[in-house]
Amino acid sequence: MKTITRADVAEAIYEEIGLSRKDSNDILDMVIDEIIQELAKGNDVKLSSFGTFSLRDKRARSGRNPKTGVEALISSRRVISFKPSQTMRKTINA
Numbered sequence: 001m002k003t004i005t006r007a008d009v010a011e012a013i014y015e016e017i018g019l020s021r022k023d024s025n026d027i028l029d030m031v032i033d034e035i036i037q038e039l040a041k042g043n044d045v046k047l048s049s050f051g052t053f054s055l056r057d058k059r060a061r062s063g064r065n066p067k068t069g070v071e072a073l074i075s076s077r078r079v080i081s082f083k084p085s086q087t088m089r090k091t092i093n094a
Contacts, residue, residue: 006032039080051084 006028013024035045035053044054060076084092 047085049085049087051082051088053080053082055079056081 010021010025010028013019013027014021017024019027038045039053039055042055044052046052055078058077058079061074062071063074064071
């Protein structure tokens, strides 16, 4: 299994559209920055045929250090979750 990197996506944009490598990288950076900014504002980000990024609040809970067995408090925090679209699920499972 191969991991696709940011550089791989920028290269794909370069090859597909024909823009310069710098412009392709700039476009990818702008898209990622826009997603991050909207999530930071508390908004969900839905990309049609891809999926939805959303924020969830996790409450504080007690946990245990698996190495030492000592109990510790895990603080409350916000986490990003991703739910793939039906189109993506069908494509992956086909």
